[in-house]
Amino acid sequence: MTADLTALAAELPDGVLVTDPDIVAGYRQDWAADPDAGTPLAVVRATSTEDVQAAVRWAAGHRVPVVPRGAGSGLSGGSSAVDGGIVLSTERMRAIAVDPVTRTAVVQPGLLNVEVKQAAAEHGLWYPPDPSSFEICSIGGNAATNAGGLCCVKYGVTTDYVLGMQVVLADGTAVRLGGPRLKDVAGLSLTKLFVGSEGTLGVITELTLKLIPAQPPRSTMVASFATVDAAAEAVLAITRTLRPAMLEFMDQASIGAVEDSLRMGLDRSARALLLAQSDAPGAAAQEEVAAMVAACESCSATEVFSTDDPAEGEAFTAARRAVFPAVQALGSLLLEDVGVPMQALPTLIAGVEAIAAACGVRICVVAHAGDGNTHPLIVFDPDDADETVRAQRAFGEVMDLAIRLGGTITGEHGVGRLKRDWLPNQLGPDVMDLTRRIKNALDPDGILNPGAILT
Amino acid sequence: MTADLTALAAELPDGVLVTDPDIVAGYRQDWAADPDAGTPLAVVRATSTEDVQAAVRWAAGHRVPVVPRGAGSGLSGGSSAVDGGIVLSTERMRAIAVDPVTRTAVVQPGLLNVEVKQAAAEHGLWYPPDPSSFEICSIGGNAATNAGGLCCVKYGVTTDYVLGMQVVLADGTAVRLGGPRLKDVAGLSLTKLFVGSEGTLGVITELTLKLIPAQPPRSTMVASFATVDAAAEAVLAITRTLRPAMLEFMDQASIGAVEDSLRMGLDRSARALLLAQSDAPGAAAQEEVAAMVAACESCSATEVFSTDDPAEGEAFTAARRAVFPAVQALGSLLLEDVGVPMQALPTLIAGVEAIAAACGVRICVVAHAGDGNTHPLIVFDPDDADETVRAQRAFGEVMDLAIRLGGTITGEHGVGRLKRDWLPNQLGPDVMDLTRRIKNALDPDGILNPGAILT
Structure with missing residues (x-):
């Protein structure tokens, strides 16, 4: 431990400052597994606001970068460690x-x-x-x-x-x-x-x-479609007049990946599946689900199922949530969360299919369809250098497509480090300048999470 | 018109720049009727973003203050004109x-x-x-x-x-x-x-x-109480488990003022009145209103009335909205919008009563009770210098009280110029410094609405 770090350790409770290289190594990356993550000097596992203050004051005095980190489940490399910096973990602050x-x-x-x-x-x-x-x-x-x-x-x-x-x-x-x-x-x-x-x-x-x-128990609807367009049309028909408490989309690749791992009995031949719920009170939930069923049927759904049993509904929700781990079993992932204005949803999904074909990579798509936020999951073999390059190309092209469609490169995961280079294309130079002015006003030395959002 | 203003006029469509003193005078104050409002050089009645840009660029070049203004209905002096500045009205931008x-x-x-x-x-x-x-x-x-x-x-x-x-x-x-x-x-x-x-x-x-x-039509409940505490208790009983679409409070003075002007048949003897609505779908609205009625009855309401007739419900809502003009008929107003954490509501209302008594002024209280946001309306005669001073003292004491109770000096009207001097007491020096750093980063010359929020 350097003399400087010893001074920091003295300000913190025992065990808060960690420099053991094996432990520190576990804090280099978040779930994005950023290959460019650095090697930090130390990890501060803060137990209080005072610990965080001591660490940041020390870092400010030494111009050392600080990468804040929660559970490390981020998907954009927002918590990738920085060489020579400290990782400031809040995992022990749990009141x-x-x-x-x-x-x-x-x-x-x-x-x-x-x-x-x-x-x-x-x-x-x-x-x-x-x-x-x-x-x-x-x-x-x-x-x-x-x-x-x-x-x-x-x-x-x-x-x-x-x-x-x-x-x-x-x-x-x-x-x-x-x-x-x-x-x-x-x-x-x-x-x-x-x-x-x-x-x-x-x-x-x-x-x-x-x-x-707490809201009432949910009623659930699952509908299969022969085309992505029909499913997207059903999404718009539903959100036009109803307020579903959930409205999710899965494409054929996602359905297959979930079926492989969970065997739910989902229709593997369907090109798209919609999963929707209502938590309206009393009889209104059934009415809302019935209206959603009618919307899907009028959009040529091939099969529609509905249930008022919360446990059965939760099983379908769990299947939707299982897409990410199920697809992860197929290889390494580059995980997108591009969003578009609702009417551009079919164009986005078709465009992602075209990018997958052009780049020669597999891309599964799930989406929070009701708010236009999609997750194209790009699968690749990290030991295959050529496929890795093609996957990275697809990753950028999906973001370029979203921007062209008036959308966003990130609907919910954050820019982090992995999407940073695309941010100026979405926001433009004036908004980037505005962003930088605020960053400089609040963090003039640039010690807080350098490299995230901004270069 | 000065040579400089002529240059601005040349950049704007005809009629956008107004310097006629009679017209300009109408833009000096908003509804807060700030007695310290200044006299602007001119009003820009912008018709487009480009007009706004031209005006702000001109103002930046000449270091002239710009006071933006919408409909002028603000209640905190956020649109009080500044001597020698321009008022930038957006009233004509209506697409x-x-x-x-x-x-x-x-x-x-x-x-x-x-x-x-x-x-x-x-x-x-x-x-x-x-x-x-x-x-x-x-x-x-x-x-x-x-x-x-x-x-x-x-x-x-x-x-x-x-x-x-x-x-x-x-x-x-x-x-x-x-x-x-x-x-x-x-x-x-x-x-x-x-x-x-x-x-x-x-x-x-x-x-x-x-x-x-669009949400379903509303069912409505009106309940009278013999004490403010009982009404406040009913508010907490309601919000604890229900999600009313409206939950309003009126004190005795407000009830009286509305009755004087509208003759709705409200119970003038009541110390407090609650007005609540449900817009839950179908039969759920009636059930929710029934639960609110039960909550009021269990909190010793003296009279409870409910209706599923939207027109009747709207009449009560209109009565609540009429409090402000009804009280305004009694004199000039200093209008507060202090808010507190829900459980402090009875203490706040009792404290306002005590301030009214101590300062010898009349204060009517209406409140968006369901979110702890209250409107003490301080009535005074502007021709009575002594009463005006006492009203101003009460205005400050109500904000001091809200801050002591862990509340806010403004829940929805904004700080503007009238509450600016109390802001540091609520936020503290570090947050004020943070605010100033952002202001300076975005408006280094301080031309945008100087005197609002910050001195």
């Missing part, structure tokens, strides 16, 4: 206090999303945002990336539930923004600025989250 | 295009909130945020202040519906942020930063708004 009267939860960032949901449920309350990875992703990472999920089509994304936070700034100052107030417009919307800033403006050490009453 | 497929509207800032709702309704869609002033306030002003309203308790505030915007920055550059995508995390959350920035960071010239399908 939560639910206040049923204000219907809020005050949460430390290391708690998993599923644990927030569970703590809320004990009070008959619900924290809606539900990334597919909700059982393994941290709430701090959710806030840092403004994470989405399956129910967002009706219930909105993470930022809609963040009422306040404590955040450690680039000089180690800790500030409190917002609080347990459903309406608060005192000053600039700073809370909202930090949500989705991917650790480039500050390190979130506490969140105040809005909760809502 | 709207609704896209039912993406369920979005692209709107210019001068359109009124009610006109956005009407345009959406033509497509079976709904734009939820509903300030009491929805018939006279502009959508641009709504975004600039992150306006709230009555349905926000269930449907959220303006920022929850702003997906994107075009905004003219302090140097005249126009940038596009976000767009018609329900999920988009590409780069910093800049759209959200500009919402609620009260014209201090840029001038919004176009908004992309999220719409949702």
